[in-house]
Every structure is written in structure tokens, then in C-alpha cells.
Amino acid sequence: MADAITAPPYRIIPIIPALKPGSMAGSIPYIANEKMQEAIGFPGKLADNWQETHDAVIAKMGELLSKYRSLKVYLDACVHCGACSDKCHYFIGTQDPKNMPVARQDLMRSIYRRYFTLPGKLFPKLVGARDLTREVLDEWYSYYNQCSECRRCSVFCPYGIDTAEITMAAKEILDSVGYGQKYSNEIIGKVHKIGNNLGLPGPALENTLEGLEEDVKEDTGIDVRFPLDVKGAEVLLITPSADFFAEPHIDSLIGYAKVFHASGVSWTLSSMASEAGNFGMFIGNYEQLRKIALRVREAALELGVKRIVVGECGHAWRVAYSFWNTLIGVGAGANDPYAIQLQNQLDLRYKQPMHICEFTWDLIQRGGLSFDKEANDKHIITFHDSCNVARASRMGDLPGGQFEIPRNIIKTVANNFVEMRDNTTREKTFCCGGGGGLLTDELLDLRVKGALPRMEALQQVTDSHGVNFMATICAICKAQFTKVLPIYGFDRRVVGGVHQLVSNAIKLGDK
């Protein structure tokens, strides 16, 4: 990076900024090289002949239109009402009009109209249709890599149009013609080769876990175990690999282990499925999404576990909660042999899969855990809802449980809790700015700008209530905030996990 990346100023009145067309046109993540592309079954690079690429793009678009109702309906239904236009954190932070959700959709809609609708074929100018050119494809690459697939726009659209679906389709098309993004595709390659996004091999994982056992023993005097690949354990914990060594993620992992310890439920991690994250979703590729998830199915069958619990990770929870039953049969209610095989093994008296927050909250309600709340008194805490948890999943039995349960846990383990402004939380929460496969250094400028609305809301409660800890349940949020908080003048340790707070306060051993 030539210039140092700085934070944009807070908006004095948080209204919509004036447009700055083209201001982010230069935001272009690294392109995946041939090896990375081919490793996961995509063409290595764009064809030399443009016509070939052109035809392949249109053909792929046609295929996706026949496979995804979302894409088909969303490309037709938009009335350009503009309700979504000011809802995207990237638009607010960058002021680039192409980051308005509707404008982002129109990058593809213009092509859809030209090649798939009558008016677009007859009167392209009139309906905003245009020919597919190399410039258009480059524009897709830039701006579809400025969408974190956070779904905030879909909350406000009168037809529920979810720009994330369009972004995923665009990334799928780009991959299919050899124009993939390095960060996401390299990570997917690592999952298949090594088992997790960070490329942490089995023996290293084992060492790390042993080290953690020693640390916790030193800290608390208690033998809290971090079991790996234990056949016959009750619970298989699937957690983002960042939990194994990144800060502050690891503190939450310690929290999960302490909760399992206190609960007396036997549990295990898996070296084969040492990753909850699933970047197959980010690139909109069903086959990859399924293939990555299959590792979890295999591990569950092999270890013979009864329950599957998922650690703190936003998009991973979306995939687990909303997609696992579809992809790999983790869930209930199946009537096909493929899924029944697994569902017969799982204990369906429990939710499958279960979020670690559901697990902990359930125990708390049954009186199974006790806490020393004062241990968290140094923190004045707020909660950042992660987009995929908030708008694409649920916890507990009631809609909105994904908002209540983490907050309930925090209030149980700590005394000081403050909410941020209410148009920035719950279903209206702002993305951290690093989701959707954008958590890469070359996009730091975009990430910093995208964090603006969240940083404003955090600043407000910091000023008014002295908030010094923002809890969240997402590995990407944690990594992103650790990086951007200092740029906005906060301490990087302001962000942390919910189970980090649990870990601080949980009483072990004296029961």
C-alpha cells in the first residue's frame, strides 16, 4: 500500500453522503492464479479470445437463472425505488454510487436485460441494458468484491431482494470463466488439502490444544480438556480455525472448553473437520459449499457423535443452521436414506446443529453453570450483531432468538451491558466491513471505510457510557475489528467473543 490507510471522518449528521462516482473503481482484490483456480475445479484464467469468455458468461448466467429462483425473481422485480440505496455500509463509507445495493444489482441486471429480456434486446438504452464487454466484467470483479453479502439491503427492500444472492451469482460466473478472487479461492484450496482455512495441519492443531490445556491449568488450576478426534464423544464441536490461535478468538475457544467441562458433556474437535467456515458460500458455488460441508458429515459419522455444536462464527452459523440439513443431512425431518443415515445417529432431542450460545444458554437456564460476574467488571460491554447470524439464521425456538440468546448470556456473566443505537443492531445491524471473502489486506481501504457506520455507533456508546468491550460471535468480525479499531483510534482489544466473557466469569471446580 502506497498511502497509509486512514479512517474516513465520522458523519456529523448521520445522513446520506453526496455521491462520489468512481471513487472505488480502483478497489480490486488480487486475482487467483491458475494453480489456485484449477485446484478447485475452475478454469485457470480468462480465455485469450474475448468472444469465448463473453459467450461463457452469458451461458453461465442462463444456467444460474434456471437453477436459482432468487436470481430470476430478483433480476426482474426491482422497481428502482431506492429504498435500499442508502443501506449498505460500503456505500455509506465510500460514497461510490455503485456500492448502493440497487446499483450493484444493476451491474448484472443491465446484462440480464440485454440478453434475456425483450425490451433489453429491442431498446437497450431505454431500460438501462448494455452489452457485455471486458470492461463490464472488470467492473463486476471490482464491485462484486465490494459486497460482503451481509443482506442488510434485503431487510429494507419491499420485495426482499437480496443483493448477496446477485453477488454470489456474479462470483460464480467470474470463477466459471477463470476470473476468481485469490483470497477466497486460495482458502478453499486449503480446506480441501489441509482441513481448515488457515492451513493448520493436524499435528500443529494437536500441539496447540495441548498448549491450551497447560495454559488453562496454569490459570485456573483445573484440568480443562481440549480433546481432538475422540471417537464416541457426545458432542462434535465445529469451530472456525481462527479460534485455534488468533487473538482474541482463542479466548472464546477456552470459553467453550470451560463450558463443556462444567457441563460434564463429553466433546471433541476433529482434525478432519477443523473448520466451521465455508467460503463456498461466499463464492456462490453450490458444489464447493457442499464439498466443504461434507467434511463435517464424514467426521460426524466417523467419530460417532450424537450432537454437533458450532462455535462463534457468523457465516459458518448461517451455513450450519440454514444449509447443513440440505447439504449434508445435519438436522431433522429427512426421508431420504442419505440424510437418514446421519439423522439416526444424531440425538434428535437436541437441536442439530446447535450454536455454542444455545448450548451455553440452555445450561444456564437449567442452573448448570455459575458465574462470578464481577470478573467482568472491568468491561463495559456492548454487542455487535454479526450479519449472517442476525439476518440469515436463528437460535432457540423463537424468531429473533439469535439476538436475545447472546445478549442473555452476556447479561448473565457480566454486570455492565449497553446497547448501541437501534438502527445499527439486531436485523438492522451493520456488517463489520470484512465479510463475504473480503478480509484480505489488499482490500484494507474498503474494509476501513465499510466499518464506518459500526465505528460511529461504537464511538457514541464509548462517549456516552464508556463502553470498552464490543462482544461478537463471529471470527471474521473479530479479525476485521482487531485490524480496523486502531485505525479509528480504539484499542484493538475492544473486540472479543461472547465466550471470552463467559470464560472470564465461569466458576469451575467448586461445584
Add this chain to the structure above:
Amino acid sequence: MTTFLTLLFYFSAAVLLVGVSLKIAAYARTPAPLLIPTTPAPTTTGGVVLRMLREVTLFESLFKANLWTWAASMVFHASLALVLIRHLRYFTEPVWSWVALAQPFGLYAGLSMVLGLAGLWARRIFVERIRYISTPSDHLMLALLLSIAASGLCMKFFSHTDIIGVKSFILGMMRFDLQPLPADGALYLHLLLVASLLLIFPFSKLLHAPGVFFSPSRNQADNPREKRHLAPWAAELEK
């Protein structure tokens, strides 16, 4: 003119019916492989029906998004509904009693419809963001709707049309028994514009009307852990 307009109406009504049916069939046929309701979402089908009802009658999401747009489109759509009800008197003989009752409301609705449309257009022209995303067809659509409303109101307030004649023309069309249309410029214009609206419906953003019912983020129940949801092409991968 009578023959021309009659043929035009037959044609545009056919295009509308066939076009929209084909679109609906295509939406229905296209699988939705993954559950993607925007949460918090209802967990039962009954809940989904209620959510959809709130969405199409109260514009719930739009309300959350922007009060001005919500107000303008609410005024426009509600007025449009009343105006359409008022127009039912030309299509029914004897006129249904509730249609008769709604007549005066339908009249005021004609005026408020113009207001709503003007509000929407003003937003499109004066709000920088919305001007940016507007295509010529977005403006034309508003122009078309406004002209339909204006030509209709014109016949009520300035140059009265022989509405008995209009009614017999319309009933005649419906019974395939042609009756002469009163010669009246405003009426010709009004009918021409309406016919073109019907014609472009299946090819334009007016598809938002059927589309909303097929939007997976709004019409799916949030029950992925309880039920296995599998699209046919996705099931093939398990083979």
C-alpha cells in the same frame, strides 16, 4: 376507432395474460435450492402468509426503509386499488353493490393517485441517489401512469364522456359483440395508454407485483433444522 381499440385491447389483454402466466410459471418452476429467508422470519407457513400479507398490504419493509417513499407509494397503490374498483362499474351489469358503494372513494382516489405519483417522481428527480439509479424507462413508466390518471380525471372534471356509451363498448368487448365507442379524444387517449400499460406489463418492472410472492427471502419459512429442504438438481449431487 372502435375496431382498432377493440383489437388492441384483445391483443394487449392476451399479451398480459399469457406473458404474466408464463413468467409466473417460470418463477414457480425454478427451484430455490437453499433456504434463504431474511431473518427473523416466521417459522410456520401460517406465519409466512401473514408476513407476505403485511408486505403486500402495508409495505412493511419499505416502511422500515424510508417513510417518504413508503408514504408516496402507499398513496399511489391504495389509490390505484380504489380507482380500479371504481372502474369495475364499466365491467359489471348490474353493478355489484360494493362497487357502487366505493364510487365516491374511487373519485378522490383518482386525485390522490396523481399526488402519489408526483411524489414518487419528485423523489426520482430530486434525490441524487435515486436519480442516479433511474433509467429512462423508470421515468416513462411514471409518465405513462400519470397520463392515464390525468386523461381519466379530465373526462370527469372537464370534458364529460358518454359513460353509458363507454360501458356498452366495454361490455360489448367482453361479450364479443362490438358496440360503438363514443368519439372523444380524451377517452381515446386514456384507452390507448391503458392498453400500452397492459402490453408492457409482462416485460417490465411491473413484474414486481407477481414477483414479490416468489421472493425466497420473504416466502420461505425459517425451519431448516426441522425439515430437510432439497432441490431436484441438488439431490442429483448425492447420487
